[in-house]
Amino acid sequence: MSHRPRPEGRHPEASYRFVDDVTRAxxxxxxxxxxRTVAVAAGDMGGPAFALGLVDEVATDEVPVALGTGTRHFGATDAHHVPxxxxxxxxxxxxxxxxxxVRR
Structure with missing residues (x-):
């Protein structure tokens, strides 16, 4: 899912579809x-997908480095989908x- 136009230099036959919401994406x-598996990155796409119940599994790599306050993997959500x-x-x-x- 992207709000940006096709990147310059991308192969002209490579697929590129504009989609206006997470469910359609x-x-x-x-x-x-x-x-096969469809992977969704955390953030602007992953957070809404998680909140909508479209995520079956969460893969994470935990690196023990203190970086300050941190960022939620899925943003703020009221969803009750608990791993x-x-x-x-x-x-x-x-x-x-x-x-x-993900337990629902």
């Missing part, structure tokens, strides 16, 4: 993905990689 992404305990934990080099199912 995810539906459009699922078409070519078929049965369960992680069902996948991969120990990395100074960073754990966690995968949570």
């Amino acid at each position: 995810i539906a459009k992404a699922k078409e070519p993905a078929e049965e 369960e305990d992680p069902h996948v934990v991969v120990r990395g080099d100074r960073v754990p990689h966690l995968l949570y199912r």
Whole structure:
């Protein structure tokens, strides 16, 4: 999903669709993905998708660095979609990689 025009230099045959809301953007992404996973980044797209209940799993890489006050992964939301305990934990080099199912 983008509010910006097609980037200059992008291959002319590469698909680029303008979509005006998160639900339509995810539906459009699922078409070519078929049965494969559609990933959504946190922030302007991920927050609303999470709030609408369109997120099944949350993947996060936790880096223990103090950066000040921090930023919520999904922005401010009144949604009650709570991740369960992680069902996948991969120990990395100074960073754990966690995968949570979203409980509704």
